[in-house]
Amino acid sequence: MSYAFSHRHLFDTDVLSTADIETILSLASGYAEQNRKKDRKIDKLRGRTCVNLFFENSTRTRTSFEIAAKRLGSAVISIPVAQSSTTKGETLLDTALNLDAMQIDALIMRHSEDRAPQSIAKHINAHVINAGDGKCAHPTQALLDAMTILRHKGRLDGLSVAICGDVARSRVARSNIHLLKKYGADIRVIAPDYFLSDDYKTMGVQIFSDLEAGIKDVDAVMMLRIQHERPGAGCDFSAHAQEYIATYGLNHDKLKVAKPDVIVLHPGPINRDVEITDALAADPQYSVILEQVEMGVAVRMAVIDLLVSA
Amino acid sequence: MSYAFSHRHLFDTDVLSTADIETILSLASGYAEQNRKKDRKIDKLRGRTCVNLFFENSTRTRTSFEIAAKRLGSAVISIPVAQSSTTKGETLLDTALNLDAMQIDALIMRHSEDRAPQSIAKHINAHVINAGDGKCAHPTQALLDAMTILRHKGRLDGLSVAICGDVARSRVARSNIHLLKKYGADIRVIAPDYFLSDDYKTMGVQIFSDLEAGIKDVDAVMMLRIQHERPGAGCDFSAHAQEYIATYGLNHDKLKVAKPDVIVLHPGPINRDVEITDALAADPQYSVILEQVEMGVAVRMAVIDLLVSA
Amino acid sequence: MSYAFSHRHLFDTDVLSTADIETILSLASGYAEQNRKKDRKIDKLRGRTCVNLFFENSTRTRTSFEIAAKRLGSAVISIPVAQSSTTKGETLLDTALNLDAMQIDALIMRHSEDRAPQSIAKHINAHVINAGDGKCAHPTQALLDAMTILRHKGRLDGLSVAICGDVARSRVARSNIHLLKKYGADIRVIAPDYFLSDDYKTMGVQIFSDLEAGIKDVDAVMMLRIQHERPGAGCDFSAHAQEYIATYGLNHDKLKVAKPDVIVLHPGPINRDVEITDALAADPQYSVILEQVEMGVAVRMAVIDLLVSA
Numbered sequence: 001m002s003y004a005f006s007h008r009h010l011f012d013t014d015v016l017s018t019a020d021i022e023t024i025l026s027l028a029s030g031y032a033e034q035n036r037k038k039d040r041k042i043d044k045l046r047g048r049t050c051v052n053l054f055f056e057n058s059t060r061t062r063t064s065f066e067i068a069a070k071r072l073g074s075a076v077i078s079i080p081v082a083q084s085s086t087t088k089g090e091t092l093l094d095t096a097l098n099l100d101a102m103q104i105d106a107l108i109m110r111h112s113e114d115r116a117p118q119s120i121a122k123h124i125n126a127h128v129i130n131a132g133d134g135k136c137a138h139p140t141q142a143l144l145d146a147m148t149i150l151r152h153k154g155r156l157d158g159l160s161v162a163i164c165g166d167v168a169r170s171r172v173a174r175s176n177i178h179l180l181k182k183y184g185a186d187i188r189v190i191a192p193d194y195f196l197s198d199d200y201k202t203m204g205v206q207i208f209s210d211l212e213a214g215i216k217d218v219d220a221v222m223m224l225r226i227q228h229e230r231p232g233a234g235c236d237f238s239a240h241a242q243e244y245i246a247t248y249g250l251n252h253d254k255l256k257v258a259k260p261d262v263i264v265l266h267p268g269p270i271n272r273d274v275e276i277t278d279a280l281a282a283d284p285q286y287s288v289i290l291e292q293v294e295m296g297v298a299v300r301m302a303v304i305d306l307l308v309s310a
Numbered sequence: 311m312s313y314a315f316s317h318r319h320l321f322d323t324d325v326l327s328t329a330d331i332e333t334i335l336s337l338a339s340g341y342a343e344q345n346r347k348k349d350r351k352i353d354k355l356r357g358r359t360c361v362n363l364f365f366e367n368s369t370r371t372r373t374s375f376e377i378a379a380k381r382l383g384s385a386v387i388s389i390p391v392a393q394s395s396t397t398k399g400e401t402l403l404d405t406a407l408n409l410d411a412m413q414i415d416a417l418i419m420r421h422s423e424d425r426a427p428q429s430i431a432k433h434i435n436a437h438v439i440n441a442g443d444g445k446c447a448h449p450t451q452a453l454l455d456a457m458t459i460l461r462h463k464g465r466l467d468g469l470s471v472a473i474c475g476d477v478a479r480s481r482v483a484r485s486n487i488h489l490l491k492k493y494g495a496d497i498r499v500i501a502p503d504y505f506l507s508d509d510y511k512t513m514g515v516q517i518f519s520d521l522e523a524g525i526k527d528v529d530a531v532m533m534l535r536i537q538h539e540r541p542g543a544g545c546d547f548s549a550h551a552q553e554y555i556a557t558y559g560l561n562h563d564k565l566k567v568a569k570p571d572v573i574v575l576h577p578g579p580i581n582r583d584v585e586i587t588d589a590l591a592a593d594p595q596y597s598v599i600l601e602q603v604e605m606g607v608a609v610r611m612a613v614i615d616l617l618v619s620a
Numbered sequence: 621m622s623y624a625f626s627h628r629h630l631f632d633t634d635v636l637s638t639a640d641i642e643t644i645l646s647l648a649s650g651y652a653e654q655n656r657k658k659d660r661k662i663d664k665l666r667g668r669t670c671v672n673l674f675f676e677n678s679t680r681t682r683t684s685f686e687i688a689a690k691r692l693g694s695a696v697i698s699i700p701v702a703q704s705s706t707t708k709g710e711t712l713l714d715t716a717l718n719l720d721a722m723q724i725d726a727l728i729m730r731h732s733e734d735r736a737p738q739s740i741a742k743h744i745n746a747h748v749i750n751a752g753d754g755k756c757a758h759p760t761q762a763l764l765d766a767m768t769i770l771r772h773k774g775r776l777d778g779l780s781v782a783i784c785g786d787v788a789r790s791r792v793a794r795s796n797i798h799l800l801k802k803y804g805a806d807i808r809v810i811a812p813d814y815f816l817s818d819d820y821k822t823m824g825v826q827i828f829s830d831l832e833a834g835i836k837d838v839d840a841v842m843m844l845r846i847q848h849e850r851p852g853a854g855c856d857f858s859a860h861a862q863e864y865i866a867t868y869g870l871n872h873d874k875l876k877v878a879k880p881d882v883i884v885l886h887p888g889p890i891n892r893d894v895e896i897t898d899a900l901a902a903d904p905q906y907s908v909i910l911e912q913v914e915m916g917v918a919v920r921m922a923v924i925d926l927l928v929s930a
Contacts, residue, residue: 035413039357041385047659049687059400060408063387067359067412070385075661075690077683080390080700090679090889098680098888101913102687103655268408269400293411345723349667351695369710370718373697377669377722380695390700578718579710603721 005306009121009128012137013179021179024302025147032147032298035071045074045308050106051099052078054131055092056229058110060268060293061131061140065108068300074105074308092116093123100124105308109133112230127307135169135230140303141267142175144296148288149220151295152263156183162215162258163205164190164248165224165275168197172267173224177203190214192248194240195226211248216257222265223250223275241274251277255286263288315616319431319438322447323489331489334612335457342457342608345381355384358415358618362388363405364441365421366539370578370603371441371450375418378610384415384618402426403433410434415618419443422540437617445479445540451577452485454609458602459530462573466493472525472568473515474500474558475534475585478507482577483534487513500524502558504550505536521558526567532575533560533585551584561587565596573598625926629741629748632757633799641799644922645767652767652918655691665694665928670726671719672698674751675712678730680888680913681751681760685728688920694725694928712736713743720744725928729753732850747927755789755850761887762795764919768912769840772883776803782835782878783825784810784868785844785895788817792887793844797823810834812868814860815846831868836877842885843870843895861894871897875906883908 005023007015016024034040050069054062062078069076079099096107100123107126109117114134121128132138150156161180167173167189180187187205189196200207208214215221226237237244255262264276264286272278281287315333317325326334344350360379364372372388379386389409406417410433417436419427424444431438442448460466471490477483477499490497497515499506510517518524525531536547547554565572574586574596582588591597625643627635636644654660670689674682682698689696699719716727720743727746729737734754741748752758770776781800787793787809800807807825809816820827828834835841846857857864875882884896884906892898901907 040359040413041357047661047691049660049690051683059389059405063361063389063409064412066387067385067414070359070387071357075687077686077690079679079683091892094889094892095679097910098913099683101910102684102917103660103914104687269404272401272404290407290411293408294413297412347667350669350723351667369699369715373671373699373719374722376697377695377724380669380697381667579714582711582714600717600721603718604723607722 005310007307009117010139010303010307011117011121011128011130013139013142013175016179018182021143021146021182024143024299024306025150027305028143028147028295028298028302031071031301032295035294035297040071041073042071043073044305045069045072045105048074048105048308049103050074050076050108050304050308051104052076052108053095053099054079054110056110056112056132058131060296061110064293064296065129065131065300068297069106069304071297072301072305074304093120096120096124100126106304129303129307132171134171135174136171137175138171139175140296140300141172142179143303144292144299145176145222145265145267146179147295147299148265148292149263151291152288153219156180156185158184158186159219160186160188160217161220161222162188162190162218163222163224164211164214164250166195166226167191167200167224168195169227169230170224173222176222177205188214188218190248192240192244211250212254212257215255215262218258218262220263220265221250221255221258225267225269226271226274245274249274249276250280252280252283255280262286265289265292268293315620317617319427320449320613320617321427321431321438321440323449323452323485326489326492328492331453331456331492334453334609334616335460337615338453338457338605338608338612341381341611342605345604345608350381351383352381353383354615355379355382355415355618358384359413360384360386360416360418360614360618361409361414362386363409363417363419364389365402365419366442368420368441370606371420374603374606375439375441375610378607379416379614381607382611382615384614403430406430406434410436416614439613439617442481444481445484446481447485448481449485450606450610450613451482452489453613454602454606455486455532455575455577456489457605457609458575458598459573461601461605462598463529466490466495468494468496469529470496470498470527471530471532472498472500472528473532473534474521474524474560476505476536477501477510477534478505479537479540480534483532486532487515498524498528500558502550502554521560522564522567525565525572528568528572530573530575531560531565531568535577535579536581536584555584559584559586561590562593565590572596575599575602578603625930627927629737630759630923630927631737631741631748631750633759633762633795636799638802641763641766641802644763644919644926645770647925648763648767648915648918648922651691651921652915655914655917660691661693662691663693664925665689665692665725668694668725668928669723670694670696670728670924670928671724672696672728673715673719674699674730676730676732676752678751680916681730684913684916685749685751685920688917689726689924691917692921692925694924713740716740716744720746726924749923749927752791754791755794756791757795758791759795760916760920760923761792762799763923764912764916765796765842765885765887766799767915767919768885768908769883771911771915772908773839776800776805778804778806779839780806780808780837781840781842782808782810782838783842783844784831784834784870786815786846787811787820787844788815789847789850790844793842796842797825808834808838810868812860812864831870832874832877835875835882838878838882840883840885841870841875841878845887845889846891846894865894869894869896870900872900872903875900882906885909885912888913
């Protein structure tokens, strides 16, 4: 099967058309099936080379991309964070140029700087896949979230989705909003003042400071990770922790105002019993958190395949 | 060839029957031969994914498992220690659940906590292989030790084996005792008071504080590594070091009371000239230390194969 | 095609004959072509195992070797630096002996100690490939430099080549001089006193303290990296930095005295705007720096192939 997909890189979801998104999710759907079989590997990208260049620590996303590329038959090189962090004073661009000169097919990169992938992509031949840049974008997370929602709701059009927590520092929230708005979603952003930032006011979303008002009648709730490790919060969180958990921590009780078939997502890693109770995170009636992880591999296979095979 | 092997996981040697052990060693024997050829790879586990999750530093065991899985044709993902050590506050169980959601076949794990593999295995689909948990168990080490002994003695039944050194903190000693006792071995544990712990008193072994009494007429001597990096010694070893080396450090002279064809094992890494003299460690007449390492790859191939192919 | 290549290891360029060098570069030339295709992988070393054992941080060389071995179809194990640095007190030799016992084919090693590869090779069965030892040798760098020069000049015989910078601490300079002298090159070493060392006085090269005198009419200029991370400079460089950049930093203007078709090489990573201006490093008319990186993969494929296939 051949797909029409005209992008050279994947920086964010904002530039994807709904046709692009459906191409990705349709291909990913086949890979999700294949991943449940014993022989999960194909040879489609045999002889190709993908490089994981992560300047921020990550077990799950780095591993997910590594597994995805290997299941397509590609070689994968993972540059260790400590070494990649320019210990010899080399710039990010120099590192990328050097890897590119080794004839690599895809550079999968995570960097703390907003728009780092765009700044690199114009200088190299390899396809750049953004695995998270600063507070800006995390497109494969938004795609795997969309895929998970689609599997449960049968559609993306016109859903009501709440995104709750540390939105100021969340690239996950921003990429999800870009994607879901293409489907006319009713998007509700729920956050206390100190976790909000101005850009959300112009993104065409409803903003709530009250959790229950925000999740009333929604189809899906995305709880965000509090990004302690990233700069830019409007406060010292520890002063607010107890109040935050009481007000914004999701549990079975608060969830009652959402639709009866509401699903709960979280990009992980969870700060346990902060953003969401352990009991709710583990409740298969609502929580789709591990399904998100499973779909993550399939979506990343689809993205790598579409970019590299083109 | 098909093998009867009914275990889903490998936690320790205690639950293995002698039939299980012979199944593993017989399969490993074929792999040991194959490993001496040029093309050491088969495609039996093509399309499968094994993950190395080591929370303690290890070059040899991690590498041995990685080589073993690759020679079976499996993809291998090694999670770097620094990243796996839950830098974002994620629990071991969360990490395991996430990896499992990526559809992995085997989780090969080392952890400082006793019985960590058991606590994880009940929550995931992947086969769990214990690569060392706390002071508790290191089953593939015991199996490779058994294989090495078997190659030299032609049997495991009724041998006389001395295990000497820091037994209190040794998972290697415990897994070896569980295994060897199934074959009616005469097991002698040799240690000073400060390296002994109470559990050995009820394991059906003879305990010696005198090295030469302990190794008299034995078929094999296992010298243990002093586990400076692990907590739990009954003393500050540095105060005892000189005396320990004089009393318990093995050399050619002390070895004379053992059987003439005695073999000397060590799980590595050796504290050189502490547990054993360099000269004895390097003497091919007695030392089988590097053969242990070679058999380690073969035994791990057999274990992974039996669990994952089942 | 079969090649005559009688070496078991690659320690340095000094022991290679010109026939050896041509064998390597000829094979590498084919691999360079293959690397520009989509399927860059062959199965020549299927079932083999290469190990990267780097005791000094390196992104590009380690990655280059890893990509090279994978494109030949070999498994590759990269031992992380932190773990390989003998955290349990194991010696380099013990580490190598253990890896060798796992039946590996090539041990690709980098170590801060001069002649570490030679000291290891006599004890193990695997082929040892020197990826840089102390200040002594970096033979694959010299070979990839030769290959890059050959592609531009059509020959190696009788060229005039300037090597400029921190030669005292440069294994790159030394391996290049050994190689180029076999072709009767006119070699000019350019360095201030504090970056010079006595051994260059007996290597059959001309020594210059003046950059422009040194590069007059040369065919190629190799700018060296200032090895801040290595001990052994004759001074505190920071006191000389401004003067060094003014006197020895290469730019378009200074380059005018070289041949019009001069090429500029740098082994990387560049200290930007120190050894060479950004503008010159990025100028495709002179700079072949990224072509060096590309040829690095091809040369390493050739070296691994010749040693391991033999």
